[in-house]
Amino acid sequence: MSRRLEGKAALVTGAGSGIGRAAAVLFAKEGARVIVSDVNVAGSEETVTAIQKQGGEARFIRCDVSKPAEVEALIRGAVEAFGRLDCAVNNAGISGSMAPTGDYPEDMWDRIMATNLKGVWLCMKQEIQQMLKQGGGSIVNTASAAGLVGVQMAPAYVAAKHGVVGLTKTAALEYAKANIRINAVCPGVIRTPMITVATDHNPEIEAAVIASEPVGRMGTPEEAAEALVWLCSGAASFITGVALPVDGGLVAQ
Template identity: 45%
Template sequence: MSGLVDGKSAIITGSAQGIGEATALRYAEEGADVVVADVLVEGGEETVAQIEEMGGNAVFVETDVSQAADIQNMITTCIEEFGSIDVLFNNAGIDGPIEPIVEYDEEGFDEVIDVNLKGVWLGLKYGVEAMLEDGGGSIISTSSIGGQVAVPEYSGYGATKAGVSLITKSAALEYATEGIRANAIAPGLVKTPMVENIMQEDEEMAEQFRNMEPMGGLADPEEIANSVLFLGSDLSSRVTGHTLAVEGGFLSQ
């Protein structure tokens, strides 16, 4: 049986856990060779081990997405190990401070911009450059519903996620005729360490989260991974510049 991304190679950032890990496993299941890129070495190596147990191919590259040299190294490794770069999922991200603007720490603002926004921009910059030489490809970046509507106390995070959707459109327009597609996903609330940590600390917040999306409850990471699989596969060959919301109907309200 052939997989949706058979023979393709995919780099997935932030794949030591959460949405990135689920997507790395899903891509491997559907036939892709996978570069697992993350700052977390142990978690990244565990993702690789899971893929190898499934009979797939994967390598871990320690990567801080806010550093251009790390992004370039992750792309070079993909081409050296697997011969090409077909899909790049710019997924690594952090919450940053959770505070009203007056109390919001300036260093924390710089950090969330560096990881969530500059990290995606660097991925597009060097990912597109490599794909132009390699016959095209698909780049998907992780935005959020928090980039489409304002969430109190998330001003830095929200700005980065709105920015991700916009630079995705810039890249889509700039390279539309060159075989490169750029899209984003905007998850709602997903059961990953990022959200589970908040829910464990604050039961009132946890209850709000469970009731936030019209479909009820939170998404499984695999439900986000399936959308990323669609955008990285040839099934979405005419889709570019789009931010695909995966949020149980939240944005329809």
């Protein structure tokens, strides 16, 4: 079977866990060389090992996406490693604490915005500059179903993810003629450490979360990764500026 991303150079942020790890592993399976990036060193090493075990090529570059100098060094390092950057998945994110808008703690608001929104823009800024130099590329941002609809008790997360969707559409228009496609994936509830920490292994909370999903189950990181990799691949060559729900029907309700 032909591999969809043979010879491509890919970057995944937040690749030390969950959806990012599944995406990094799938990129490698499809033939890409992968830069695994995260603040979580041990988790990233596990991702690199998983890729190497299946015969793929991966390197870890530590980066906090909310720090401009670290993001600059990440993209420089990625290009030094593989000579170019064809596919970039801006996926690093945090969920933050839950509280209504009128009570939301300002420090938590700032942390969520710094990682989930500014972090995506900082990465896009550097990735776009590299892709312009080399004549094209494809960027996919991990937004959320919470980038398309409101979610009570999560004002900062929802505002940041709506911001990612708006940023994706704007940049897609700006670079459409430069052969750079820019899209977002909007996952519903995906079973990753982010969700297991939020539900705290409490069966009642977990049941309520599952009940929010029309399909009656959580998604898997691999199901989200399929959309990220497909949007990056040539199979999606006429698609730019979309925010694609991968959500078991969540936002169709």
